[in-house]
Amino acid sequence: MSLETLAHDVDQVGRCFGLAYAPCLTTVPVKNAAFSVTRLRRDVAQVPVAVRLPAQNAYFLMLYLDDVSHCDIRPDGSLTVPRLYPRGSICLVDLGQGASIMLQTSLDTLAFVIPHDLFDEMGELMVDLTASSLRCQRGVADTIVAHMGTALLPLLERKDMSSAATLRHMAIAMCTHLLHDYGYLPELDDVPVCQTRILSEGQQKAAKDYVLENLQKNLSVALIAAAAGVSARQLSLGFRQATGMTPYQWLMQMRIARSKELLAQRALPLQTIAHRCGFTDHSHFTRAFMRETGMTPAAWRNYRLQ
Known part of the structure; x- marks a missing residue:
């Protein structure tokens, strides 16, 4: 993904809120998936403001820097009851089908866009993660995200090389926190008997064959899922069920092999x-080879082939 594409995706967040030049930062913490944060400050006078976020394979996380009231806009255009989101609380939603809200009061928040693929890529860094999707949250106080947000505020103003390096590490820390605190992987007992196997043998084979035939390429969960004829979420859950690993962890094992x-x-x-x-x-x-074997590729080659 090019820097121009990243910049366009991040700017889109500000534009959705009617803010063409909202301060924003973006980074690619692991491999391909981009993590972004945008400072949104939108005044709301007498008339509520509608905000519509387009559908994408990502989560949208807002950390409220001040109290705000807003409600959801249902698909039919009707509104839910307005809800107060206190300072320091978060709202975490899946943008798989987009999201629409109506701001009732002025907004001051940090908005994070976190692709689904990034959580799968996290498996390369932390093999003990047990979830690859998140439970949605509304108005939940989260001191860890609040502290991280406070630390990010000066970075949004500075935007130098040290900011980029710091953002990368903070992105990894935040994703890890979200997975550990809000991660979700349905238990197999909750699945109807006729659907106990999330992926069929044929779908598993199609996914694995596609990976093995395309190891050299930049692979994402979405691409692997498309090759197997399933959704990205179904692939992630099915792979975990069948192999005990996320698709990305299995991909890394195949690359090492x-x-x-x-x-x-x-x-x-x-x-x-x-x-x-x-x-x-x-x-x-x-780095990947050492995590798997405890040796550098050169050392492994010399040891095995001596």
């Missing part, structure tokens, strides 16, 4: 192996 085969060819440069196995660069290859 393929890299070991190529390492047997002593004349093949490590950079070439990294590229053929789909790693971003040599550094990404080394």
